[in-house]
Amino acid sequence: MSNFTNDQIERYSRQIILPNVGGKGQEKILKARVLIIGTGGLGAPCGFYLAAAGVGRIGLVDSDNVELNNLQRQIAHTTADVGTPKVESGKKRLTALNPQVEVVTYPVRLDSTNILGIIKDYDIIVDGSDNFPTRYLVNDACVLSKKPLVHAGIFRYDGQIMTILPESGPCYRCLFPEPPPPGAVPSCQEGGILGAVAGVMGVLQANEVLKFILNIGELLSGRLLIFNALDAAFRTVKVPKDKDCLVCSEHPKITKLIDYQEFCSLKPNRDCSKK
Numbered sequence: 100m101s102n103f104t105n106d107q108i109e110r111y112s113r114q115i116i117l118p119n120v121g122g123k124g125q126e127k128i129l130k131a132r133v134l135i136i137g138t139g140g141l142g143a144p145c146g147f148y149l150a151a152a153g154v155g156r157i158g159l160v161d162s163d164n165v166e167l168n169n170l171q172r173q174i175a176h177t178t179a180d181v182g183t184p185k186v187e188s189g190k191k192r193l194t195a196l197n198p199q200v201e202v203v204t205y206p207v208r209l210d211s212t213n214i215l216g217i218i219k220d221y222d223i224i225v226d227g228s229d230n231f232p233t234r235y236l237v238n239d240a241c242v243l244s245k246k247p248l249v250h251a252g253i254f255r256y257d258g259q260i261m262t263i264l265p266e267s268g269p270c271y272r273c274l275f276p277e278p279p280p281p282g283a284v285p286s287c288q289e290g291g292i293l294g295a296v297a298g299v300m301g302v303l304q305a306n307e308v309l310k311f312i313l314n315i316g317e318l319l320s321g322r323l324l325i326f327n328a329l330d331a332a333f334r335t336v337k338v339p340k341d342k343d344c345l346v347c348s349e350h351p352k353i354t355k356l357i358d359y360q361e362f363c364s365l366k367p368n369r370d371c372s373k374k
């Protein structure tokens with residue numbers, strides 16, 4: 100405990116006393132580097148709990164500005180933030196919660212030319228995107244870079260989450276090999292989402308990240324956890340590793356990153372990777 104300041108001992112005391120954390124575990128958290136893709140419905144609650152836990156560096160990726168319709172679920176932003184970049188608003192809230200956390204902002208739209216350079220400096224990646232081009236890009240980049248990834252998705256009253264460990268477990272493509280064709284699923288603004296569902300799944304993503312950092316518990320690798328808000332029910336589906344997976348098999352057909360057509364059709368060229 101001698102390496103901690105008095106402020107840190109007080110701030111993280113309820114965490115440090117946990118049997119599977121202690122001083123050594125808190126040191127791991129303080130040294131950890133986590134990248135959150137999307138500062139929206141999933142990324143906001145995830146970021147709050149990771150900052151509160153003391154994660155040393157949190158990266159925020161988002162190219163959008165705050166809009167009024169975001170505020171129903173994207174709790175890192177307020178009415179006063181409308182029109183400002185989401186990464187700046189998110190950074191302001193996280194540093195207000197915990198000034199000891201370094202928050203790095205990336206106000207960019209991810210594509211095949213920049214994602215590898217961004218994720219390389221982080222220990223684990225959180226996918227808070229809500230469109231298929233970004234999901235597949237992030238999955239493929241993490242598999243090729245051997246970066247752990249916590250994926251989550253939300254739609255209306257439902258959510259799903261899975262942790263991807265590229266060197267040992269299945270990836271997103273093992274579950275969904277190819278993106279659906281344009282028009283097969285509702286676009287970003289058509290489906291709707293209950294804000295609390297985003298909160299539940301974002302907090303579960305933070306939980307997975309902290310378990311990974313601390314090397315405790317059982318990660319959702321090879322398991323898809325599904326949540327339904329109307330029934331207040333969770334169920335788990337086993338996800339086997341696909342021996343013929345396009346990206347993570349022994350003989351992958353995808354060996355470089357692909358930029359898929361944007362599926363968000365309501366606003367041309369809009370980056371809808373944030374819920």
